[in-house]
Amino acid sequence: MERERQAVARNRKVVLRGYIDRAPREEDMELVDGGAVELRVPEGGGGPAVLVKNLYLSCDPYMRGRMRDFRNSYIPPFKPGSPIEGFGVGRVVDSTHPGFSAGDVVSGMTGWEDYSLITKPEQLRKIQQSDIPLSYHLGLLGMPGFTAYVGFYEICSPKKGEFVFVSAASGAVGQIVGQLAKLHGCYVVGSAGTDQKVELLKEKFGFDAAFNYKEEPDLTAALKRHFPEGIDIYFENVGGPMLDAVLLNMRVHGRIAVCGMVSQHGVTAPAGIHNLFSLISKRIEMKGFIQSDYVHLFPQFVDDITRHYRDGKIVYVEDMSVGLESGPASFVGLFSGKNVGKQVVCVSRD
Amino acid sequence: MERERQAVARNRKVVLRGYIDRAPREEDMELVDGGAVELRVPEGGGGPAVLVKNLYLSCDPYMRGRMRDFRNSYIPPFKPGSPIEGFGVGRVVDSTHPGFSAGDVVSGMTGWEDYSLITKPEQLRKIQQSDIPLSYHLGLLGMPGFTAYVGFYEICSPKKGEFVFVSAASGAVGQIVGQLAKLHGCYVVGSAGTDQKVELLKEKFGFDAAFNYKEEPDLTAALKRHFPEGIDIYFENVGGPMLDAVLLNMRVHGRIAVCGMVSQHGVTAPAGIHNLFSLISKRIEMKGFIQSDYVHLFPQFVDDITRHYRDGKIVYVEDMSVGLESGPASFVGLFSGKNVGKQVVCVSRD
Known part of the structure; x- marks a missing residue:
């Protein structure tokens, strides 16, 4: 049989x-x-x-x-x-x-x-x-891509010419956020944890600049160097000390899309964030989100990203x-x- | 002369x-x-x-x-x-x-x-x-009242029936936020630092409940007791451990209006906030603001508050x-x- x-x-x-x-x-x-x-x-x-x-x-x-x-x-x-x-x-x-x-x-x-x-x-x-x-x-066409898509367009309210910072920028979500931000006419800087990833950000994904956070003794100074005029949009993937450094470098009316805090996943007592006072003085909006709240946008996301991919405007x-x-x-x-x-x-x- | x-x-x-x-x-x-x-x-x-x-x-x-x-x-x-x-x-x-x-x-x-x-x-x-x-x-009709007004209506996006928590609730701003929230049909709880202030919140300002945070060994538990279903809106005046406790008690799609962090004014190294991960899992929006960004609303504020005051609906x-x-x-x-x-x-x- x-x-x-x-x-x-x-x-x-x-x-x-x-x-x-x-x-x-x-x-x-x-x-x-x-x-x-x-x-x-x-x-x-x-x-x-x-x-x-x-x-x-x-x-x-x-x-x-x-x-x-x-x-x-x-x-x-x-x-x-x-x-x-x-x-x-x-x-x-x-x-x-x-x-x-x-x-x-x-x-x-x-x-x-x-x-x-x-x-x-x-x-x-x-x-x-x-x-x-x-x-x-x-x-690209799944949950991480959709997370990048709704996070960038729905949470960050991006405007052309704005200064965008993405952490964990070569990751599943970050690489798409950065490319969408470039397509939107923003200035985009990413951080990652190896020189290989930093190269990838600049050479493959077209970020304007990138840095290896592990080689920066002072994250606040690193961000100041990359954003002398400050950050309009921070796409938050890591939490911890990077978030604290970003808070000190945000511009007035900046937006922080809180997508993940991967640096905090392993720790029982997460690192304290000390610079939230900046939320007031800079009038910052910080918003957590989950892609599944936006399923109505999924078909539009698939259309947009597929088109960008086929046009060679987005790589993965x-x-x-x-x-x-x-x-x-x-x-x-x-x-x-x-x-x-x-x-x-x-x-x-x- | x-x-x-x-x-x-x-x-x-x-x-x-x-x-x-x-x-x-x-x-x-x-x-x-x-x-x-x-x-x-x-x-x-x-x-x-x-x-x-x-x-x-x-x-x-x-x-x-x-x-x-x-x-x-x-x-x-x-x-x-x-x-x-x-x-x-x-x-x-x-x-x-x-x-x-x-x-x-x-x-x-x-x-x-x-x-x-x-x-x-x-x-x-x-x-x-x-x-x-x-x-x-x-x-009432000056900067603190206007701060309460724009913070509550413009930042908190309140809906009738929502659960509202106000810290430093008997202060210049908090007492107005609480009364506006009651007028809006919300359930309102306030915290303050003396029993006298707690009495004031309940007896004079009409809060549904109030507690003395200095007598609560566990702020998370205190909030859980007052908000068994969680907090929709937190009007943040104090920062520090209260904010951390609130983050654990927020409801999905909650909003935090960051008005002040008076507990942190005196300290060079502000207390770390450890529970920001809740921003993601609860999809919370946390927004700092300064009243002076909303001057166009000042005449409307004066009209509204004057009317409420004359009608006996707001006290100060x-x-x-x-x-x-x-x-x-x-x-x-x-x-x-x-x-x-x-x-x-x-x-x-x-």
Whole structure:
């Protein structure tokens, strides 16, 4: 019975071992053999479902928040012993949902495993395959790209000629923010943690200037050097001492879009921010946001970014590790800045 | 020559002795005899000017910023050896400006002295005397009232039924914010530093609840108790640990109007704020503001507040000390919360 033999596959999973209160380490996750999985949606389930073969998985800093036993967030924690969840791109193997058929390529929330049964298929998006690499749907055309898009246009209220600073600027979100700001006619400076990334910012992404924050003994002075007239817009990805230095360098009526504070993810007692008084004297607006509040803008985002990409006006750099087993190290690397560009894990190419 | 004898008066001044880097103390200021002053605008000056007899002087926390040798603020520092400057209400003694005549009552920036020569009379506002006490033009109908008005309506975007928290709630600004929020249909809680002030908030200003922050070992728990569903709007007057506690108690899409951080005025190294990550998870907007950016709303403010006051819908409490010599102690008292209500100094009643 050839068909039945093919209809079963081995399913490996990356599971969370237990909740943590510090920066994630590889040993907080474990690759386990999930046994055999039938390659079809089980009968008698609660409703229509989709079985996907995972191709690409996304490593994003927000996922660290789901490793804490903290139920008061906008997203619930992971379950210890169960697979890590995150955005992914996969191929539909079987579907009992009328919107999806075997062979469709989809993106959405999935598990860190070879095959995932998606019981809420309405959250999946069907991907029209094109000249755009599939994995880009986790970055340029996925959540990070959309975060950059709504953060820059909806939160920063940018004006042509304004001075924009982006931290973690070569990351999944930062590289897009910087390029959008350039397209908008702004002067853009980025910070990153290695000279290689600084080069990338200037040579590949077209930032006007960039610096390695690890080589700056005085961040306030570094920003003063790059922004003698001050900063109009700060796209905040890191928190901590950089935010304090920025607060001293903002211009009157400046805006700070608070997208992430990756430097603070690992610490139980986050660094204190001391210069908030600048919010008053400079009349600064500081606003946190989450891209999912702006889903109505997603189609427009896809149109705009696809057009810019095809016109060669936006490029994207990703850092791809190969094999599900590389997931934990790739994820952990985000918090020490090991990744160069958007971190993804290739589980399978087809 | 009766007329000439009357046209000279003794002028006392409160001068700043030198710049400071800590909370102000009485001895940082000095009452000096400024000698005799001719009671008319000197001839040959640079342009039209107004000589006023100061009646009431305002003590405001922002003035502490002018005691530092720091020129990068929205307002320049005081000059050591020269009188303290601040808002005041005075009576015009002589004027070479066509808009003002002897006998007019005016409010505006003046000096801490018996008589001030105002060389920029265009910044003065003429006061129509009425049933409203003259000193209220330094509070309810002056800069603090206007700060409360623009801060609440323009920065907080309040909606009926929302949960509002005001710190330093019995102060010059806080008491008005709380009453405006009640008029807007919000649920309002205030914090203050003595039981007497807490009583005032509940009994006089009609706050729904109030607490003495000095008697709360855990501010986060205190706010949780008063706002089991969280805070929609925080009107920030104090900074420091209260802000950190508020950040943990905000609701999704909450707003923080940053008006002042009086707890931080005295310290060279301000307390660190550790919970800014909440800005992201709760999508909070935190915005600093200065009332002078909204002068176009001043006439509407005066109309609205005057009507509310006459209708008995807003009350105002001020703490008046008597005599120019009482100025330094009254000002210094702001930073330890000695004042009950808006602090003013009565230099002369007529």
